Amino acid sequence: MTEADEGLIEAAKRVIRENCHPDRRHLGAAVRTKSGRTYAGVHLESNAIDVCAEAVALGMAASNGEREFENIVAVTMEERTEPRVVPPCAICSLRPGRMSEPI
Numbered sequence: 310m311t312e313a314d315e316g317l318i319e320a321a322k323r324v325i326r327e328n329c330h331p332d333r334r335h336l337g338a339a340v341r342t343k344s345g346r347t348y349a350g351v352h353l354e355s356n357a358i359d360v361c362a363e364a365v366a367l368g369m370a371a372s373n374g375e376r377e378f379e380n381i382v383a384v385t386m387e388e389r390t391e392p393r394v395v396p397p398c399a400i401c402s403l404r405p406g407r408m409s410e411p412i
């Protein structure tokens with residue numbers, strides 16, 4: 310694992326530590342772009358909407374003009390424990406190739 314990947318994991322952990330809600334928000338994600346920037350986001354969940362943290366992080370990057378990505382990581386923080394890395398959600402795991410394509 311590279312130092313950049315460790316920084317990416319820490320960014321994902323930081324965003325969920327700072328924004329965790331015990332009933333509706335315990336997933337975070339961070340994406341590193343080819344420009345070297347990192348964008349992080351949390352899972353959105355309510356009665357009307359459910360968007361995974363990876364999509365939110367990618368949306369944050371795209372909203373800031375980023376189009377190419379190097380790596381993405383998701384973490385979970387359940388029961389207020391220390392966040393830990395988890396595999397991508399079922400939908401994101403079906404499209405890993407799309408993650409590396411410019412958007």
Ligand SMILES: [Zn+2]
Pocket residue numbers: 361362363364397398399400401402
């Ligand atoms: Zn997902």
